[in-house]
Amino acid sequence: MKKWLMAFTLVLGSTMAHADGEKLSVPANQKWKTECGSCHIAYPPQLLTAGNWQNLMAELDKHFDANAILDANDNKEILDFLQRYAGHGARYSASSLRITDTPWFTREHRKVPFDTWSDPAVKSRSNCTACHINAERGDWSESGIKMPGGKRAEESEGRPGSGSNRRSEEYDRD
Amino acid sequence: MIARKTCVALIALTSVNLAFAETPGSIVSGYAVEAARTTPGFGPSAKRGFGFFTKEWGVSQKMPNCTVCHGKNLKVDGKHVITGKRIDPLAPAANPERFTSSAKVEKWFKRNCKEVAGRECTAAEKADFIQFVIQGDQS
Incomplete structure (x- = not known):
């Protein structure tokens, strides 16, 4: 019984943690x-x-x-x-x-350097998976971003990971 | 007794499924029959299919021919010319799911023919093209 309860709590916990970072999941x-x-x-x-x-x-x-x-x-x-x-x-x-012309998209991507968009590996703004490498599986998290050439999102933004999440939350409350 | 009945029912269901399973060959045959109605004696030709696949239609600026997205080697991935998304190989030899659903095949002919050729494709063109993709050469 105790084991079951523990397993249940674990599953529930992981689902909640997942949901928290998964604003775009459906x-x-x-x-x-x-x-x-x-x-x-x-x-x-x-x-x-x-x-x-x-x-x-x-x-x-x-x-x-x-x-x-x-x-x-x-x-x-x-x-x-x-x-x-x-x-x-x-x-x-x-x-x-x-989608790439919406104010939300423009703001979320405002720190992406111009030459990243024209990189042959990106080719088009519609090519989300060029950087959001796990997007096809529904993972849009900051940690799942890998810019062409192996750069991480944080490096191009000059800020550590949680920064962008916080910004987007602030923006949501605008 | 009940087990035996279930077993018989299962076998019956499986054979129904098998009878309706579509293959690249059965889809070619379907188009060939349709083409023969207007062209008596029609037989699919991989050579004509190759000509169709590599033809420069020049209707669409971004998609002037089939190969801009599907590439020239049917056994390797293609790449969508606008979005850059990977496209599974066309050859059933490399991608067993290809040409196993006539509804899906029709959907893509409808879209891509209008886009690239500027019109719907004929049953003959469809039969030739799939024949070419199955054979993988131009003989």
Whole structure:
């Protein structure tokens, strides 16, 4: 009995610790993961507003210079999922419908040096995994960031790890 | 007795699954049958498929041909020309999951043909292309 209780406490503890650093985690939705994750990683629903997702999913035939059309049922299922977990407020909104143009993204990445973006290993701002090496598994933590050339995020920002977390929390309260 | 019944049911279910399992070959056959309706005597050709795969369509500026994303070697990973994401190899020899779902195959033909060729592909083009990808050469 004691053993079970201990195991349960451990599991609960680790889940909570995980949730704490996982602002961008969502329950697994296989369709979203497969369909949105073919040409780029499946971007977290929290990073655009419900209105942005609606507009984006309505024009998949011209999806940022690519045809990403889905059948109507899949489109609806995925849009429902995206909207259920969508971000709220102007900081998660961009008229271009690009996550990389939202105030949230711009602020979070403001200290990334310009030449990092144009590095051939990065190629595009949509290529999250170039630096967030475990993002495909849902790990966006600071410790999971590795810049091209092996630099760590802290080095380019000149501050130790927790700094960015604190900044983003402050920003969330703005 | 119950165990035997369950066993029979299981075997029946498995065979149904097997009967419906799609393979690259069965998908080529499906397209070939469709193509033969408009072109009597149609047979898939890997050589034509190679020509299709390497053709410069020049419709899309960023995606003028198939190889900008899929590369020229079908057995190794490709790379999405816009996002840089890795694309699994096209050859079933290197990637056994390829061409095992006609719904998935149709979805990608629909997208990529419109994008690269500027129109839907014909059943003949699809049959030739998959034949080429299976054979892996241009003979």
